[in-house]
């Protein structure tokens with residue numbers, strides 16, 4: 149039987165950032181993952197520190213757009229037919245989260261977290277020697293038509309009301325900022341608070357190496373069962389029947405967290421929202437910052453391994469095989485905006501976003517077993533919110549009152565008549 153004061157389940161960016169914050173608090177930490185060095189959602193994402201993204205996925209009127217998107221086999225949204233029946237409870241909760249009142253509440257809750265991102269992220273990057281990985285050059289959202297921009301104006305106003313800077317640019321101003329963008333772009337919005345990293349994989353690997361060099365244990369193992377003991381400790385049963393005893397466990401297993409949560413008797417609406425991308429090592433196109441293509445719902449980020457073009461939201465569960473035609477379709481779309489784009493040598497990738505039905509992460513204690521904490525469900529914002537999540541979890545385990553009210557992120561929001569712990 150292994151021993152460790154705090155076990156972090158999952159070595160994605162959220163688990164690693166949590167391990168970091170626990171470690172600097174003086175806690176003894178073990179990170180457990182079936183493949184600590186293997187590919188994970190945190191390795192292949194778009195690399196955006198997307199602090200301006202505070203509006204949830206489910207918004208009023210979205211339901212009318214869904215059929216059109218689903219009709220396009222390589223469009224921004226897809227549901228695998230065989231999986232559709234299993235998606236119904238999540239979809240029901242997702243649509244319920246899309247009322248005007250709920251959108252206002254969720255936007256506020258996301259803005260509260262995003263507002264503190266740099267306060268939590270910058271010290272972690274500095275302490276781990278990774279400060280050079282961050283590029284604070286803002287992002288540019290571009291539109292093919294003024295009309296499409298006007299349709300989004302209410303959303304931009306909502307963002308501005310939460311302190312987000314969003315500067316409208318006409319087509320010429322957009323091209324002055326990013327000359328690689330062609331005539332297909334009619335206008336855009338510059339959001340200077342956004343930033344991006346050189347390479348999300350390099351960041352996660354750098355963090356893992358720092359943790360290893362500083363005494364954090366990272367061990368290979370899949371947690372198949374979490375068994376809280378009457379003594380107050382927690383036994384983690386690993387594949388192969390080994391048991392790891394710890395004082396506290398933190399579930400940071402991304403899109404795979406749902407089964408562990410349910411074993412503990414907690415409820416959650418969590419699905420895999422699979423995204424796709426292609427990284428072009430020799431794109432022939434120079435962008436200085438991340439560009440978001442508003443109507444077609446994809447992004448392009450200039451990263452160290454190349455120009456990464458990605459997006460898409462596919463619901464098919466964790467076990468469906470990837471459909472890389474989606475990666476190819478996004479490159480074809482990007483070529484419409486970026487004349488001269490060279491797609492040769494593109495590397496295709498897919499990853500499972502951990503998507504809650506209300507677009508809010510789950511951060512805080514288990515509703516039934518307070519010795520187990522949750523740090524998952526970050527959807528499109530896992531890289532952005534990793535350091536903040538880690539800091540909050542460390543505050544809770546140190547008995548400090550987190551500077552943020554955690555009620556909106558609590559697992560309690562999914563429960564029916566169960567005890568609630570902050």
Ligand SMILES: Cc1cc2nc3c(=O)[nH]c(=O)nc-3n(C[C@H](O)[C@H](O)[C@H](O)COP(=O)(O)OP(=O)(O)OC[C@H]3O[C@@H](n4cnc5c(N)ncnc54)[C@H](O)[C@@H]3O)c2cc1C
Pocket residue numbers: 157158159160161162163180181182183188189190191192193194195196197198369370371372400401402403404405421422423424425458459498499500501502523524525526527528529530531532533
């Ligand atoms: C195409 C795409 C683009 C994205 N772009 C951005 C972006 O620009 N900015 C941003 O902030 N976010 C972005 N995201 C979202 C972000 O990548 C995720 O939210 C984030 O990576 C989730 O991190 P995680 O650590 O929770 O999960 P993961 O990185 O998935 O890590 C979870 C880990 O848990 C492990 N695990 C699973 N089950 C168990 C178990 N039973 N026992 C032990 N370990 C287990 C897995 O092996 C894995 O290593 C994007 C996602 C995609 C797909």
